[in-house]
Amino acid sequence: MDRRDFLRTGAAVGAAGLGRLVAFPGMSLAAPQVPGQEASSSSVVRLNSNENPLGLSPSARLAVEKAIPEANRYPDAAREELAEALAAKLGVTADNIILGNGSTEILQVIVQASNAPQGTLVLADPTFEAIAWYQRTLTYATEKVPLTSGFAHDIQQMKDRVAAGKGPAVVYLCNPNNPTGTLTSCAEIDAWIEAAPETVQFAVDEAYFEYVKAPGYWSAIKWIQDRPNVIVARTFSKIYGMAGMRLGYAVAHPETARRLREYLTWDNANSLALAAGLASLADEGLEARGRAVNEVALTITRNCLDELDLGYLPSQANFLMHRINGDAKEYIGRMRERGLHVGRPFPALPSYNRLSMGLPEEMELWAEALMDFRQKGWV
């Protein structure tokens, strides 16, 4: 299960680099230390898993600590509280919400619940790999449709693949898309949903929803009351900084939600994750802080890439896909030698690397390294 690679024993960042981490001036966006907690013991800078470098919000940290004495109890009541809080935030009702062990469990139960002998799973290439992984044990024919030249989902091609299928279809739309960070037109998606029969099950993954700044982007949640064939997946792993806590959710028609719940693992969300999720939802500044620090990190990253004349895709997320003028695996290895974990190979984009946004000072360490790589003729 090590699809990511958090080599904690990796090379240490040099003393100069660590000095800068401590000394970075100006912004105090990072969550303050809760008294008594130790700082991260990591000796590497992790820019490879689209995590939120701010960590849990201060109020979520306190909520977790407060919940520890009850961690011996099954978490049923807290599940309902969180579903209610999410429903209130999203303008739906709790019967529209299902909680998952991360949003990855949501994707898993979607393909399980929609599995059918002649079914087709249609998804982009590249896109987030989880749903394609989960269908491997099922009976889908999987149709991967390359992104357009503008790195959007190729909706027309995807429609054609659905039409060519022999039975029902699951359509996975990751918007913004991972690993490209790019958007697909919501109007185009809406038109498809509007016209599609109920045998086309839309799984719209909005894991990075809260990071999007582009106008003309909106959630597919607008469809869920009228269209039982639209499921929206969201997560606490990204803007909420809770990747290690494993908490995601789906928003769907009550009947669809009921059907998906049949496939969930019992008590699938940890009680401390539920406590952190509730506190995070109540932290009104959390999303703004996450977007602000992400924007600073993106600016540092883009400035460096511009200076080196390395192209990049227009990110609407907390990561950015950029050119490296060479082999991704070699590039990743060289960065790792400097204590920087960046991306992983994406076969569809071999001369690109996906860079997750860290703290601004971490991005400056990366920029320094990349400048050095240019001097060495590596990028």
Add this chain to the structure above:
Amino acid sequence: MDRRDFLRTGAAVGAAGLGRLVAFPGMSLAAPQVPGQEASSSSVVRLNSNENPLGLSPSARLAVEKAIPEANRYPDAAREELAEALAAKLGVTADNIILGNGSTEILQVIVQASNAPQGTLVLADPTFEAIAWYQRTLTYATEKVPLTSGFAHDIQQMKDRVAAGKGPAVVYLCNPNNPTGTLTSCAEIDAWIEAAPETVQFAVDEAYFEYVKAPGYWSAIKWIQDRPNVIVARTFSKIYGMAGMRLGYAVAHPETARRLREYLTWDNANSLALAAGLASLADEGLEARGRAVNEVALTITRNCLDELDLGYLPSQANFLMHRINGDAKEYIGRMRERGLHVGRPFPALPSYNRLSMGLPEEMELWAEALMDFRQKGWV
């Protein structure tokens, strides 16, 4: 998802009861409060979900607090550490271990991975309900075999049902059995495993393994290297006091483990649960403390039942099934009115209630209530 019912707004325990909770003398088995943590805010005594009243071990509490600053990171490295630690404890290797989101996910992936058109799931009645729930979305014929008059699994009957099936079988053996707390002869189970073909998949649930004191009981882990058709499920929810943390595991042949992993949810264990699990495994006194307090609770419980001449099954777990001379639902409601959550109805045993062991002082509250019920002619 509220199969249990932790009504946190339930009736408060009377002032006298709470006073006794605080004043209980003699034993200091309960985990001490970590400074800064609040005590449980529950106003009810929960004796209905086979949780461990001691909570997380002190070292696990500290480990969770220490892990909070990294809770924004995916938990891959910690997964491997925990698998290694479990393997070392059990005398197997890490490739024999799979981690689950509670042991319930283990049961879920067993029926998923073994699903076959003509398959049969054979299990006891009553037994833990999870595996029967999970098979509902699959193609099994389910065969429920009543326990023997001694409340053991009826191995001969179960064998007969397997033989009568048209295809492969999954055999679920919960030992000790939930909700009865009773043992099935390990020698009898061994003889079946020895003789069975590979098409019979044994799922041996040892959630309560650490509580067993009876001689002649042993783990089915002894089989896993030679028999790929034996899977043992274990949990951190019971003796480790981590029910809210959702962490379980299976021990199986490497090839079986590989097959089951295909069905797991990605990153299925929360990083704080992994930290608590590691610390708990390192806490050498944890199991003994859990058994000791459980034994005191069982003694209080049995003494009360003996005094009232209410029969009970010979428990080898952290709960006990006893007669109530009446309707279970009514009994549960009456206890609830006194702030005591006890059991839930088990259709196979309508005049019994399953009582989970709490702290000794909590069992005394229950005993007082039961004595009072007798005076009222209710039990």
